[in-house]
Amino acid sequence: MNGADSEVGRLATVLLHRPGAELKRLTPRNNDKLLFDSIPWVGRAQEEHDAFAEALRTHGVEVLYVAELLQDTLEYESAREEIIPAVLQERQLGDTLAALTRQYLADLDPERLAHALIAGIAHEELKTGRGLVYGLLDRHDFVIDPLPNLLFTRDSSVWIGDKVAVTSLAMPARARESNLTRLIYTHHPRFAGTEHLYEPWLEHVEGGDVLLMGPGVIAVGTGERTTPAGVERLCRRVFAAGLAHTVLAVPIAQQRATMHLDTICTMVDVDTVVMYPPVAYSLQAYTITSMGDGELRVFEPRPFLEAAAQAMGVERVKVIDTGLDPVTAEREQWDDGNNTLALAPRVAVAYERNVETNARLEAAGVRVIRIAGSELGSGRGGPRCMSCPISRERLAALV
Ligand SMILES: NC(=[NH2+])NCCC[C@H](N)C(=O)O
Numbered sequence: 297m298n299g300a301d302s303e304v305g306r307l308a309t310v311l312l313h314r315p316g317a318e319l320k321r322l323t324p325r326n327n328d329k330l331l332f333d334s335i336p337w338v339g340r341a342q343e344e345h346d347a348f349a350e351a352l353r354t355h356g357v358e359v360l361y362v363a364e365l366l367q368d369t370l371e372y373e374s375a376r377e378e379i380i381p382a383v384l385q386e387r388q389l390g391d392t393l394a395a396l397t398r399q400y401l402a403d404l405d406p407e408r409l410a411h412a413l414i415a416g417i418a419h420e421e422l423k424t425g426r427g428l429v430y431g432l433l434d435r436h437d438f439v440i441d442p443l444p445n446l447l448f449t450r451d452s453s454v455w456i457g458d459k460v461a462v463t464s465l466a467m468p469a470r471a472r473e474s475n476l477t478r479l480i481y482t483h484h485p486r487f488a489g490t491e492h493l494y495e496p497w498l499e500h501v502e503g504g505d506v507l508l509m510g511p512g513v514i515a516v517g518t519g520e521r522t523t524p525a526g527v528e529r530l531c532r533r534v535f536a537a538g539l540a541h542t543v544l545a546v547p548i549a550q551q552r553a554t555m556h557l558d559t560i561c562t563m564v565d566v567d568t569v570v571m572y573p574p575v576a577y578s579l580q581a582y583t584i585t586s587m588g589d590g591e592l593r594v595f596e597p598r599p600f601l602e603a604a605a606q607a608m609g610v611e612r613v614k615v616i617d618t619g620l621d622p623v624t625a626e627r628e629q630w631d632d633g634n635n636t637l638a639l640a641p642r643v644a645v646a647y648e649r650n651v652e653t654n655a656r657l658e659a660a661g662v663r664v665i666r667i668a669g670s671e672l673g674s675g676r677g678g679p680r681c682m683s684c685p686i687s688r689e690r691l692a693a694l695v
Pocket residue numbers: 330331332445448450451467470503504505555556558559675676677678680681
């Protein structure tokens with residue numbers, strides 16, 4: 297059954313995106329705007345990604361790929377008719393270029409269309425290009441922007457219970473990603489009947505901020521990406537659907553190093569998190585519950601770990617406080633040491649480079665499956681960011 301009620305129930309199916317041509321579009325002139333810190337060596341990034349996928353398969357996880365699902369989806373005329381107008385930035389392109397681009401896309405077969413929707417269309421690729429806008433478009437500009445951050449499938453959709461929340465991404469460079477995930481979840485037969493809990497046009501919410509702490513309890517980071525208004529809307533939706541009794545809104549610093557809650561905290565067991573030491577005990581949370589009738593009850597902020605323990609009904613949330621010296625901690629946090637992907641309780645995938653953090657995880661009894669990420673990491677995302685769990689064994693069923 298699709299869906300999840302925790303971060304750690306045995307992972308059955310996951311959605312990944314193998315990086316491809318969209319990464320080859322990155323240049324020193326556009327990488328900041330496209331949210332990459334450097335220019336990755338694409339071939340090596342693909343090898344690293346393949347090894348990541350293989351490690352998941354070895355552990356019994358079914359791996360689905362965005363590009364394949366998208367291509368299947370684009371076999372349906374209704375899906376093509378929906379997505380083509382949605383990706384044209386008409387106000388930027390103007391009527392002439394928009395019409396030419398629409399025709400170009402309409403003529404592509406599903407495989408090529410999927411490719412164009414992900415890798416974008418460069419100026420010189422549009423052989424039919426003409427008119428004022430096309431003429432004045434910089435050679436280095438795109439008619440349709442590439443989506444290099446599609447690699448981080450965590451952010452563009454998140455499964456909560458048996459429903460999928462297609463998110464609303466805050467950065468313009470990523471906004472189109474959730475058009476693609478929404479299209480897949482709406483039209484692909486594999487997801488027929490799936491109810492959507494959230495939509496891309498609502499207030500900003502990104503999946504990297506959403507942590508399913510345990511059945512009925514969801515923590516949502518609010519900072520650079522997810523807005524307080526987004527948390528409020530998500531609360532209403534999950535409460536109305538009976539998917540949670542408590543949401544914890546967790547303010548995080550609005551900066552790149554902590555762009556999502558999962559850059560500083562992920563779960564490695566039903567009651568255990570790995571957390572960045574400088575914030576572990578200072579992070580606060582607003583506990584939010586439902587008053588019925590759509591109204592929310594918002595409690596005064598208190599320490600996140602205390603609020604979480606209370607909501608989860610455990611005495612305390614255990615912290616693998618990596619206990620590192622401040623410089624190592626800061627380096628490993630930046631390199632996504634805190635961004636682990638649990639495959640089951642106490643089994644987690646982590647970047648091999650975070651030597652100290654991994655040693656602390658192991659000392660605490662967590663089995664660490666190490667993957668290389670020298671190139672993958674240049675987009676600032678780790679194993680959790682690069683994966684969207686579609687199905688995890690439910691914890692609620694186990695109690
Ligand atoms: N869940 C995450 N931490 N995702 C990381 C996303 C990184 C991506 N370059 C961005 O800036 O959006």
